[in-house]
Amino acid sequence: MDAIELSLLSNRLAAVCDEMGAILQRAAFSPNIRDRLDYSCAVFDANGDLCAQAAHIPVHLGSMAYAMQSIISRFDWQPADMVIVNDPYLGGTHLPDVTFISPVINNGKLLAFVANRAHHADIGADSPGSMPISSSLEEEGLVIPPSYIVRKGQLQEEMMAKLLGATRQPQTMQGDIAAQMSANRTGCQRLSEMISVLNIGDEPAFTVALDALNDYAERLARPVYEKIPDGQYRFTDYMDDDGQGQQNIPITACVTVQGSQIEVDFNGTAVQVAGNINCPLSVAAAAVYYVFRCLLPAHTPACAGSFRAIHLHAPERCLVNASRPAAVAAGNVETSTRIVDVIIGALLQAIPDKLAAASHGSMNNVAMGFVGDSQQAAWDYYETIGGGMGASANIQGLSALQTHMTNTLNTPVEVLETSYPLRIKQYAIRKGSGGAGKNNGGDGIVREYEFTYEANVTLLTERRSTSPWGVDGGGEAKPGKNSLNEKELPAKISVQVKKGDCLKIETPGGGAWG
Numbered sequence: 001m002d003a004i005e006l007s008l009l010s011n012r013l014a015a016v017c018d019e020m021g022a023i024l025q026r027a028a029f030s031p032n033i034r035d036r037l038d039y040s041c042a043v044f045d046a047n048g049d050l051c052a053q054a055a056h057i058p059v060h061l062g063s064m065a066y067a068m069q070s071i072i073s074r075f076d077w078q079p080a081d082m083v084i085v086n087d088p089y090l091g092g093t094h095l096p097d098v099t100f101i102s103p104v105i106n107n108g109k110l111l112a113f114v115a116n117r118a119h120h121a122d123i124g125a126d127s128p129g130s131m132p133i134s135s136s137l138e139e140e141g142l143v144i145p146p147s148y149i150v151r152k153g154q155l156q157e158e159m160m161a162k163l164l165g166a167t168r169q170p171q172t173m174q175g176d177i178a179a180q181m182s183a184n185r186t187g188c189q190r191l192s193e194m195i196s197v198l199n200i201g202d203e204p205a206f207t208v209a210l211d212a213l214n215d216y217a218e219r220l221a222r223p224v225y226e227k228i229p230d231g232q233y234r235f236t237d238y239m240d241d242d243g244q245g246q247q248n249i250p251i252t253a254c255v256t257v258q259g260s261q262i263e264v265d266f267n268g269t270a271v272q273v274a275g276n277i278n279c280p281l282s283v284a285a286a287a288v289y290y291v292f293r294c295l296l297p298a299h300t301p302a303c304a305g306s307f308r309a310i311h312l313h314a315p316e317r318c319l320v321n322a323s324r325p326a327a328v329a330a331g332n333v334e335t336s337t338r339i340v341d342v343i344i345g346a347l348l349q350a351i352p353d354k355l356a357a358a359s360h361g362s363m364n365n366v367a368m369g370f371v372g373d374s375q376q377a378a379w380d381y382y383e384t385i386g387g388g389m390g391a392s393a394n395i396q397g398l399s400a401l402q403t404h405m406t407n408t409l410n411t412p413v414e415v416l417e418t419s420y421p422l423r424i425k426q427y428a429i430r431k432g433s434g435g436a437g438k439n440n441g442g443d444g445i446v447r448e449y450e451f452t453y454e455a456n457v458t459l460l461t462e463r464r465s466t467s468p469w470g471v472d473g474g475g476e477a478k479p480g481k482n483s484l485n486e487k488e489l490p491a492k493i494s495v496q497v498k499k500g501d502c503l504k505i506e507t508p509g510g511g512a513w514g
Helices: 003-027 058-072 157-165 170-197 203-226 281-295 331-347 413-419
Strands: 039-045 050-053 082-085 097-106 109-119 147-151 231-241 247-258 261-265 310-313 365-370 379-383 422-430 444-451 455-460 481-484 487-489 492-497 502-506
Touching: 003 039, 003 050, 003 109, 003 170, 003 203, 039 058, 039 170, 050 058, 050 203, 058 097, 058 109, 058 281, 058 331, 097 170, 109 170, 109 203, 147 157, 147 170, 157 170, 203 281, 231 331, 247 331, 281 310, 281 331, 413 422, 422 502, 481 492
Parallel strands: 261 310
Antiparallel strands: 039 050, 039 109, 082 097, 082 147, 097 109, 231 247, 247 261, 365 379, 365 455, 422 444, 444 502, 455 492, 481 487, 481 502
């Protein structure tokens, strides 16, 4: 296959992922999936190597790419099977992210897999939103090891009952599960049709085509890596705290470049902590892959070949390679974001004109809800809030958007207020929160909630005591701030609120350049 044919194949595969995402969004019940787009879709080959992905959420897709081989090797795959998993230590990220995997089998031959991962606001934790201030994995909700949810076309009722029994909103979860299943069925159908149209339906031809696609991606990626000067580049940044009393927790990476080979070593990173900012190595890998993917030409296929030259090492039981039963709810969302800052900080020493200053550095997680009584129905809600983007040598930082490891939208105010007992009092750009310099960093966001009924609220936020840094003399951004009724709150906290209470989240800006 020549470069044109390979490009067409790459785009056809990506189109399958795009359609899966469209089905998932439009069929989902929850605002978290339907409006915020907290989901991802991908195609893998028969060995579990990534072949294609849509432009969804980097932390989902990178972690799936790292862990897929270990998942699929557990099963004797048959047509119309579907496997479900959320265990962070067996291929997941954190428990709310539930993954569905389906095989594509043609003429009795296993050719590929399709997968989607979506965030469920209630996966069975005691605190609404299933993002608790936890100190063990079991506190975070229902742990699902890789298991059949559909076997040879038959729904596994016991597994479905377990899922619905873990949530306070079974109808919403059932709708979201049906949407995830529909997305995978559509992906299998479209991939089978594509294989037929391209006349590569036999196992050797399809395998050769995907191998060629990965080789093509590698040929595009290696010259980019070779342009990074050889050397060792070390950088350290810090997590604010773990929610359990430990503060200023270091993440250190040494990036070694030798020709087109790159090694990322996390020696010097803190050991795993009592709180929930730990993450499995698959999440750390997702953050590393993301940074290097940003350096590649836009037409580079988003497949495993792009990352063949990148090798990771992290000590066991450290913050970014945690071991069971360490809590991980915030590792997926907060620690992954700081790993990006660390890898960018290291690479800026080698290619200062190719990357930007630190962005806001937190997904600013807000989980809330109520367990229910005779007057008020149970509800769960979770959202992330954007902030300021770091400036680069060429452009000002953008304001009020998600950056790096998440690619979700905000929930529209109208949807939020019609779905939950909430009012949004203020939703605005946080003027002056970006760093000042030759190119200013972007500004963060102010989002203020008024509660019209009592609720429990959990905040998992970062960059409240540390600031997003600037580059080449550029100023750092303002850190974020959380407050309830004008009284400042810690970065990570669970609180009870009453009717009329107001919660204000002020997110960090981005660092400046120059």
